[in-house]
Amino acid sequence: MTAAPRSAAERRRDTEHRLAHDVDLWVASASPDGVPHLVPLSFDWDGETLLMATTEGPTARNLGATGVVRLALGPTRDVTVIDGDVEVLEIDALPRERGDRFAASAGFDPRALTTPYRWFRVTPRRVQAWREENELSGRDLMRDGRWLV
Amino acid sequence: MTAAPRSAAERRRDTEHRLAHDVDLWVASASPDGVPHLVPLSFDWDGETLLMATTEGPTARNLGATGVVRLALGPTRDVTVIDGDVEVLEIDALPRERGDRFAASAGFDPRALTTPYRWFRVTPRRVQAWREENELSGRDLMRDGRWLV
Numbered sequence: 001m002t003a004a005p006r007s008a009a010e011r012r013r014d015t016e017h018r019l020a021h022d023v024d025l026w027v028a029s030a031s032p033d034g035v036p037h038l039v040p041l042s043f044d045w046d047g048e049t050l051l052m053a054t055t056e057g058p059t060a061r062n063l064g065a066t067g068v069v070r071l072a073l074g075p076t077r078d079v080t081v082i083d084g085d086v087e088v089l090e091i092d093a094l095p096r097e098r099g100d101r102f103a104a105s106a107g108f109d110p111r112a113l114t115t116p117y118r119w120f121r122v123t124p125r126r127v128q129a130w131r132e133e134n135e136l137s138g139r140d141l142m143r144d145g146r147w148l149v
Numbered sequence: 150m151t152a153a154p155r156s157a158a159e160r161r162r163d164t165e166h167r168l169a170h171d172v173d174l175w176v177a178s179a180s181p182d183g184v185p186h187l188v189p190l191s192f193d194w195d196g197e198t199l200l201m202a203t204t205e206g207p208t209a210r211n212l213g214a215t216g217v218v219r220l221a222l223g224p225t226r227d228v229t230v231i232d233g234d235v236e237v238l239e240i241d242a243l244p245r246e247r248g249d250r251f252a253a254s255a256g257f258d259p260r261a262l263t264t265p266y267r268w269f270r271v272t273p274r275r276v277q278a279w280r281e282e283n284e285l286s287g288r289d290l291m292r293d294g295r296w297l298v
Contacts, residue, residue, distance in 0.1 A: 024225035028187035030179030034215040038177035038187065040225035066183040075224075076173035076189035 002132045008149040011129040012141050015080045018073050019045040023106065026072040027052065029062035037062055042106035043071075050084070050122040051102050053091075053110035063120050064088050071122065080129045084122035091117050151281045157298040160278040161290050164229045167222050168194040172255065175221040176201065178211035186211055191255035192220075199233070199271040200251050202240075202259035212269050213237050220271065229278045233271035240266050 006014070022043075029037045037058040044051045050071065054060050063069055063086045071082040091111055103109035110117035127142035129135075141148060155163070171192075178186045186207040193200045199220065203209050212218055212235045220231040240260055252258035259266035276291035278284075290297060 026175055026187065026221065026225065028177040028185040028219075030183045030185040032183040034179045034181040034183060034211075035217060036177040036179040036185060036211075036215075036219045038175065038219045038221050038230065040221075040228060062183075062185075066185075068184060070177075070185045070187045072175065072187050072189075076175065079189060081187065 002134055005135045005138065006131075008138060008141060011135075011139075012147065012149050015073075015127060015129050015141060018080055019050070022073055025050075027059055028070040028072070029059050030066060030068075031058070031062050032065050042108070044102040044105040046098075046101070048123070050082070050124070051094075051098070052120045052122065053102065053106070053117045054120065055115045055117050060088075060118060060120075069120075069122055078131045080127065082122070082124045082128075083126040084124045087121045087123075089119040089121060091119060094119055151283055154284045154287065155280075157287060157290065160284075160288075161296065161298050164222075164276060164278045164290060167229055168199070171222050174199075176208055177219040177221070178208050179215060179217075180207070180211050181214050191257070193251040193254040195247070195250070197272070199231070199273070200243075200247070201269045201271065202251065202255075202266045203269065204264045204266050209237075209267060209269075218269075218271055227280045229276065231271070231273045231277075232275040233273045236270045236272075238268040238270060240268060243268055 024040050024042050027039055027041050039059055041052045041054060067086050069084050069086050071084065073080040099111050123145065124142055125145050126140070128139040129141055130139040173189050173191050176188055176190050188208055190201045190203055216235050218233050218235050220233065222229040248260050272294065273291055274294050277288040278290055279288040
């Protein structure tokens, strides 16, 4: 049986809890000519931006070329989806504490690897959260970078 | 502790089990000018193609425009990823049994809804499966539409 739809405030609370505690998310990117890519990556949320790290490959190339990403957290029937703008940063470009925080939360330290990694910092523009069909209405929690609730 | 990496044959068996039994997957698409989209959808696998249905929106638009999709099944640390080619079909264009099979497996019947749905039939071109870092090597199970194992 489908549960009653959550209020916007509940959805924001659940979303922020997940951003603070989850380790991985799904990263959807696109090449400039419309080929989609999708991989799981670890991330860290500092309350305003999501930090991810990856090495050369389609995700790094796409995010560098287009500057936009769509992220998903949670299982398919309890999702948080985030459209965001991406900054690409060299691996030595962040304050040490920010990198330490990522390493603690993601379980690996991309600064310590011989494979060359870069940082991808995502600023959310739109955030949506829904479980089932009956939560599709009211799923927008952030628009144009501002929380609605 | 990370488990030992699975053989290619084990990964294919796990992947086919998931294709046969899972209800939902992640659907990544891209607009022709490089904006990624990502949503969960229900699907049915007939052993050769995946069938999905959705109504108007970014996913339907992107798949219609580009004809390519990237799908993911499973949790972030036990993934199956599928790159495929997409055919778009009107809702009355499939044999009745195929639609019935989808409805039984997905839990909803898009032929019975007043909102206009279309079918999206995906033929896998590349299939990959991995759990953790130690399974990145050997993750290709299908290339150019042919199973490697």
